[in-house]
Amino acid sequence: MKCIYCNGTESRVVDSRPTDDGNAIRRRRECETCGRRFTTYEKVEAVPLLVIKKDGSRESFDTEKIRRSIIKSCEKRSVPISEIDKLVREIEMQAYNALDQEITSAHIGELVMDGLRKIDEVSYVRFASVYRQFRDIQTFMEELTRLLDERTKKEELDAKAHHADGAPSA
Numbered sequence: 001m002k003c004i005y006c007n008g009t010e011s012r013v014v015d016s017r018p019t020d021d022g023n024a025i026r027r028r029r030e031c032e033t034c035g036r037r038f039t040t041y042e043k044v045e046a047v048p049l050l051v052i053k054k055d056g057s058r059e060s061f062d063t064e065k066i067r068r069s070i071i072k073s074c075e076k077r078s079v080p081i082s083e084i085d086k087l088v089r090e091i092e093m094q095a096y097n098a099l100d101q102e103i104t105s106a107h108i109g110e111l112v113m114d115g116l117r118k119i120d121e122v123s124y125v126r127f128a129s130v131y132r133q134f135r136d137i138q139t140f141m142e143e144l145t146r147l148l149d150e151r152t153k154k155e156e157l158d159a160k161a162h163h164a165d166g167a168p169s170a
C-alpha cells in the first residue's frame with residue numbers, strides 16, 4: 001500500500017476494524033519510510049454475475065428471485081424458511097464459485113431442482129412442473145416415475161448398506 005505522504009511502499013497495519021455497515025475493513029497504517037499514519041479501506045470486490053435466459057437475453061443474478069420461486073413451490077408444505085434460505089445460499093455459492101461471469105437460467109433451474117428434491121419431493125414436483133413446462137399428464141407422470149425410481153434405488157442402497165454393516169436382516 002503506497003503512503004499518501006511520501007509514496008513509500010512499505011507500511012504496517014496498526015489497527016483494523018469493520019466499518020459501521022460491516023461491508024468493509026478500516027485499517028490504520030503507519031508508513032515504514034516517513035512514520036506518518038493513514039487510513040485505508042478494504043472490501044470484497046463484487047464480480048457481476050449475469051444470467052443468460054432462454055431467449056438469449058441477460059439480466060443480473062438475483063437471489064431474491066430464486067428465493068421467491070422456491071417459496072412458491074413450498075407453499076402449504078412443512079419446509080422451514082431456514083431450509084429455503086440455506087438452499088438459496090448454496091445455489092448462490094455454486095453460481096459465484098463457478099468463476100464465470102455468466103450462468104444460464106437452465107443451470108440455475110437444475111440447481112434449484114436438485115436442492116428441492118432433497119428437501120421436499122412435492123415442492124420439487126411443483127417447481128419442475130413449471131420450470132420444465134409440463135404440457136400434458138404423460139410428461140408429468142414420466143417425471144413422477146423417475147422420482148419414484150430414484151427413491152426406490154436409494155432405499156435399496158440404504159438397505160444393502162445397513163445389511164452390510166452387520167445389522168440383522170428382517
